[in-house]
Amino acid sequence: xxxxxxxxxxxxxxxxxxxxxxxxxxxxxxxxxxxxxxxxxxxxxxxxxxxxxxxxxxxxxxxxxxxxxxxxxxxxxxxxxxxxxxxxxxxxxxxxxxxxxxxxxxxxxxxxxxxxxxxxxxxxxxxxxxxxxxxxxxxxxxxxxxxxxxxxxxxxxxxxxxxxxxxxxxxxxxxxxxxxxxxxxxxxxxxxxxxxxxxxxxxxxxxxxxxxxxxxxxxxxxxxxxxxxxxxxxxxxxxxxxxxxxxxxxxxxxxxxxxxxxxxxxxxxxxxxxxxxxxxxxxxxxxxxxxxxxxxxxxxxxxxxxxxxxxxxxxxxxxxxxxxxxxxxxxxxxxxxxxxxxxxxxxxxxxxxxxxxxxxxxxxxxxxxxxxxxxxxxxxxxxxxxxxxxxxxxxxxxxxxxxxxxxxxxxxxxxxxxxxxxxxxxxxxxxxxxxxxxxxxxxxxxxxxxxxxxxxxxxxxxxxxxxxxxxxxxxxxxxxxxxxxxxxxxxxxxxxxxxxxxxxxxxxxxxxxxxxxxxxxxxxxxxxxxxxxxxxxxxxxxxxxxxxxxxxxxxxxxxxxxxxxxxxxxxxxxxxxxxxxxxxxxxxxxxxxxxxxxxxxxxxxxxxxxxxxxxxxxxxxxxxxxxxxxxxxxxxxxxxxxxxxxxxxxxxxxxxxxxxxxxxxxxxxxxxxxxxxxxxxxxxxxxxxxxxxxxxxxxxxxxxxxxxxxxxxxxxxxxxxxxxxxxxxxxxxxxxxxxxxxxxxxxxxxxxxxxxxxxxxxxxxxxxxxxxxxxxxxxxxxxxxxxxxxxxxxxxxxxxxxxxxxxxxxxxxxxxxxxxxxxxxxxxxxxxxxxxxxxxxxxxxxxxxxxxxxxxxxxx
Numbered sequence: 006x007x008x009x010x011x012x013x014x015x016x017x018x019x020x021x022x023x024x025x026x027x028x029x030x031x032x033x034x035x036x037x038x039x040x041x042x043x044x045x046x047x048x049x050x051x052x053x054x055x056x057x058x059x060x061x062x063x064x065x066x067x068x069x070x071x072x073x074x075x076x077x078x079x080x081x082x083x084x085x086x087x088x089x090x091x092x093x094x095x096x097x098x099x100x101x102x103x104x105x106x107x108x109x110x111x112x113x114x115x116x117x118x119x120x121x122x123x124x125x126x127x128x129x130x131x132x133x134x135x136x137x138x139x140x141x142x143x144x145x146x147x148x149x150x151x152x153x154x155x156x157x158x159x160x161x162x163x164x165x166x167x168x169x170x171x172x173x174x175x176x177x178x179x180x181x182x183x184x185x186x187x188x189x190x191x192x193x194x195x196x197x198x199x200x201x202x203x204x205x206x207x208x209x210x211x212x213x214x215x216x217x218x219x220x221x222x223x224x225x226x227x228x229x230x231x232x233x234x235x236x237x238x239x240x241x242x243x244x245x246x247x248x249x250x251x252x253x254x255x256x257x258x259x260x261x262x263x264x265x266x267x268x269x270x271x272x273x274x275x276x277x278x279x280x281x282x283x284x285x286x287x288x289x290x291x292x293x294x295x296x297x298x299x300x301x302x303x304x305x306x307x308x309x310x311x312x313x314x315x316x317x318x319x320x321x322x323x324x325x326x327x328x329x330x331x332x333x334x335x336x337x338x339x340x341x342x343x344x345x346x347x348x349x350x351x352x353x354x355x356x357x358x359x360x361x362x363x364x365x366x367x368x369x370x371x372x373x374x375x376x377x378x379x380x381x382x383x384x385x386x387x388x389x390x391x392x393x394x395x396x397x398x399x400x401x402x403x404x405x406x407x408x409x410x411x412x413x414x415x416x417x418x419x420x421x422x423x424x425x426x427x428x429x430x431x432x433x434x435x436x437x438x439x440x441x442x443x444x445x446x447x448x449x450x451x452x453x454x455x456x457x458x459x460x461x462x463x464x465x466x467x468x469x470x471x472x473x474x475x476x477x478x479x480x481x482x483x484x485x486x487x488x489x490x491x492x493x494x495x496x497x498x499x500x501x502x503x504x505x506x507x508x509x510x511x512x513x514x515x516x517x518x519x520x521x522x523x524x525x526x527x528x529x530x531x532x533x534x535x536x537x538x539x540x541x542x543x544x545x546x547x548x549x550x551x552x553x554x555x556x557x558x559x560x561x562x563x564x565x566x567x568x569x570x571x572x573x574x575x576x577x578x579x580x581x582x583x584x585x586x587x588x589x590x591x592x593x594x595x596x597x598x599x600x601x602x603x604x605x606x607x608x609x610x611x612x613x614x615x616x617x618x619x620x621x622x623x624x625x626x627x628x629x630x631x632x633x634x635x636x637x638x639x640x641x642x643x644x645x646x647x648x649x650x651x652x653x654x655x656x657x658x659x660x661x662x663x664x665x666x667x668x669x670x671x672x673x674x675x676x677x678x679x680x681x682x683x684x685x686x687x688x689x690x691x692x693x694x695x696x697x698x699x700x701x702x703x704x705x706x707x708x709x710x711x712x713x714x715x716x717x718x719x720x721x722x723x724x725x726x727x728x729x730x731x732x733x734x735x736x737x738x739x740x741x742x743x744x745x746x747x748x749x750x751x752x753x754x755x756x757x758x759x760x761x762x763x764x765x766x767x768x769x770x771x772x773x774x775x776x777x778x779x780x781x782x783x784x785x786x787x788x789x790x791x792x793x794x795x796x797x798x799x800x801x802x803x804x805x806x807x808x809x810x811x812x813x814x815x816x817x818x819x820x821x822x823x824x825x826x827x828x829x830x831x832x833x834x835x836x837x838x839x840x841x842x843x844x845x846x847x848x849x850x851x852x853x854x855x856x857x858x859x860x861x862x863x864x865x
Contacts, residue, residue: 025068115136117193119197385425417434428471607641711746743758758786
């Protein structure tokens with residue numbers, strides 16, 4: 006079928022196989038046109054177990070297919086060493102069946118399945134090669150030989166001067182020159198499986214004519230199968246190798262299901278002499294039927310593959326898991342579809358609090374964990390879909406999708422804002438506070454900050470265009486948040502393209518995808534001129550949940566996670582989890598805090614970004630702050646007369662979150678209490694009114710430290726907890742002697758208690774912990790697990806030295822642990838808990854195949 010070369014794709018920086026067509030094919034305009042059409046159909050076949058067609062190139066009279074380069078020996082090489090053990094052969098056979106199943110669903114028949122066309126990688130994964138090329142290279146579509154496998158030496162093919170393969174895997178109908186359909190592939194599959202198990206061909210001869218005669222008249226030597234071959238396997242082989250295609254298994258999915266059944270490993274059955282007589286009689290009848298039918302057979306052209314249709318489905322978290330990982334809001338999956346459109350990677354956490362990456366192949370119902378990725382967040386794919394980059398703590402890592410140990414790439418600064426992997430071998434990621442863009446080679450090393458012109462405007466969520474040199478990212482300037490573009494090749498200044506709420510993506514058909522107001526939009530984009538043009542059209546509604554709203558493959562697969570409603574309801578629960586009463590009306594509420602007398606509840610209302618106060622007894626709510634920006638994390642002064650809160654850094658006050666104070670009566674204007682690099686505003690004011698606690702990362706050291714700010718005199722922050730890890734959510738004990746907080750020192754978020762302001766430290770939780778809170782008398786400490794709000798209580802024994810008991814589970818609260826602090830508030834006596842009860846469930850990941858077709862036909 007031509008010569009095959011290993012080559013390097015300079016544009017996409019990947020190794021490929023180049024199959025140069027024979028001169029006889031290239032010189033025949035009809036056959037060349039047919040070959041090109043067939044290649045286009047085959048290029049639509051994207052499956053994990055199918056070798057991909059990347060393109061069809063013509064230059065200087067040379068015509069060539071650009072194919073996926075698959076490393077590893079062929080199945081023929083493996084069989085040459087002898088029969089393959091059952092436990093090794095069956096997984097290979099199942100993957101071959103999966104490849105055929107995917108092709109048959111698209112109307113594509115292989116026609117030349119044989120061990121030489123199957124590659125087995127070192128990790129056991131299988132790739133089937135050369136789908137449909139037998140038909141494509143045939144000489145005359147008007148003759149029966151056009152539909153036959155190229156393994157037959159017919160006059161039409163010998164005019165090429167080549168003998169292409171062998172005839173040993175041809176079905177009887179192909180041997181007679183009849184049309185090959187999917188049942189011919191099932192026959193060839195049976196031949197391949199038989200050969201794997203026995204080390205010998207099912208049908209063979211010294212000459213091609215002898216082999217064809219054997220196919221038409223003889224049975225395989227069933228006694229050559231290993232003695233331990235189960236009755237299920239023997240039954241599959243016999244039904245695959247039925248000479249009459251009407252009696253043969255009609256669908257390769259049925260073959261796959263049989264091989265996946267536990268019965269495939271049962272004790273074998275021994276056929277009786279009488280059974281063999283009946284079988285031989287059946288074969289004789291089948292051969293006679295084939296002879297009669299063969300004389301009247303006519304060529305029937307293969308129907309073209311059906312037009313691509315929009316296919317939509319949803320991906321849910323694995324059983325016992327929830328979307329989300331360390332430091333992320335609950336439900337954020339970080340979902341990313343592979344560039345080849347075959348798989349989806351996301352982050353999920355199990356009930357034990359273990360978070361890791363999961364991969365869901367689209368041809369499978371189940372997602373599988375990626376071993377070695379504990380604590381991973383924000384995954385992103387390599388351009389060839391073979392690697393996944395991700396962040397763990399302060400490290401940027403990568404791991405092969407086929408498995409193995411993760412590889413270190415670079416250290417990163419505290420906050421991570423996602424990464425992108427370019428076709429030229431570069432990785433760009435955003436980290437730090439404020440964020441900057443960094444560039445590093447994918448083999449690892451020291452990350453280098455990008456020039457100022459490419460890293461301006463508070464950059465985050467970078468995204469490489471296919472050329473590997475042009476970079477999109479989300480940034481900010483006086484106009485607001487938007488999508489920017491810059492070229493890494495010439496160091497040109499960043500250019501603003503459009504306003505957007507969340508990170509961009511690029512559709513290879515020539516459009517940018519971005520989000521605005523919860524809607525996924527697209528607009529035509531010229532990568533050469535770096536300009537957008539034309540009207541903005543809507544792709545989907547309700548997106549933008551998480552850091553990156555959408556992920557697209559290079560072949561028409563779209564994945565996104567809808568925006569969650571974030572509605573909640575304040576409600577009291579007792580220690581057993583029994584609902585006692587609701588408080589106020591439902592809404593979009595965060596960071597609640599009760600007044601010292603327990604009569605008023607201040608909280609952030611996400612509907613307008615301002616603080617509201619709820620009269621707990623009367624159920625009446627009223628606004629406390631007004632104006633633009635987000636006000637967060639309110640805390641009360643010990644006398645209940647003043648409320649301190651954070652003001653979102655993205656709206657002013659020098660680019661940081663400032664701490665403001667305002668009279669609880671609302672009669673006075675707010676004023677700046679402290680302006681510094683805080684994160685979520687104040688965390689607590691000590692009962693004696695001397696200290697305001699918060700956590701921050703002012704110098705880019707570690708992932709967050711805890712500070713105490715004097716409420717009187719000169720307001721100089723004092724760092725009270727410092728480590729290379731994330732130390733957050735501080736809460737002082739009522740007597741002011743100890744501070745409870747959350748740290749990732751163990752690799753997971755756990756609760757610790759330390760003497761205040763400094764001294765000995767004690768670990769409290771084991772298995773995950775967030776949001777510590779003290780009972781009013783200091784004799785009990787509460788926290789929640791990161792796996793969905795399991796509330797625990799720890800007994801604290803009074804005395805000069807801190808003494809504590811084992812955490813005791815109370816109940817599971819319907820709340821979002823990762824979202825913000827104070828998802829629950831204990832009553833002073835610890836008999837009940839005010840919970841910010843979540844009303845909306847985490848949405849699944851939405852996947853749309855052939856999504857652009859949906860735009861044309863349905864306005865999706």
